[in-house]
Amino acid sequence: MEQSAQHQGVIFFRSAVGWLRVLWNGEGLCCGVEFYGDTRPETMPRTKPPAKVLRVILALEAYFSEKKPVSKMLWESLDEHEWSKFQKRVFWAVFRIPFGETRTYGEIAKLLGLPLAGRAVGNALGQNPYPIVIPCHRVTGAKAIGGFMGKASARSREVGIKAALLTHEGFKKWKK
Numbered sequence: 001m002e003q004s005a006q007h008q009g010v011i012f013f014r015s016a017v018g019w020l021r022v023l024w025n026g027e028g029l030c031c032g033v034e035f036y037g038d039t040r041p042e043t044m045p046r047t048k049p050p051a052k053v054l055r056v057i058l059a060l061e062a063y064f065s066e067k068k069p070v071s072k073m074l075w076e077s078l079d080e081h082e083w084s085k086f087q088k089r090v091f092w093a094v095f096r097i098p099f100g101e102t103r104t105y106g107e108i109a110k111l112l113g114l115p116l117a118g119r120a121v122g123n124a125l126g127q128n129p130y131p132i133v134i135p136c137h138r139v140t141g142a143k144a145i146g147g148f149m150g151k152a153s154a155r156s157r158e159v160g161i162k163a164a165l166l167t168h169e170g171f172k173k174w175k176k
Helices: 051-066 070-078 083-093 105-111 116-127 157-168
Strands: 011-015 018-024 031-039
Touching: 011 051, 018 051, 031 051, 051 070, 070 083, 083 105, 083 116, 105 116
Parallel strands: none
Antiparallel strands: 011 018, 018 031
């Protein structure tokens, strides 16, 4: 998801799934985490991130290097101003899925008291500006891995990243 129109600062770092780009706004809040790709960015900004954004970056680095879950304390570091009430409920429910576990879109919908809203949950997660921090990769379809970052094709780069993140967390096979 492209958030760059709203950001004031950016920093790149290498992860197990390629380069990540972390963005922040004028309030010092993280306003996006993006998968940049496998190629090192041509320009590497040297701007020092604000304290709350630095916490997000350190948590992401620990997630990849130590397989350490992202702390729930990071929620206060995220800019949630543009989220709808429904998105906020979905993102918070997904944020609380423990490292190494999955839920289906339907299970999240039931948790929210909206048992027929599985597709709406998937649509909300397709707009998640903070993959990994809000671990939408832990939400799968009832019969298949499901989409990631708004892409549904099993052959897409994004769904490949989702599979890599699940494997990183110890999954050999996602829920069926």
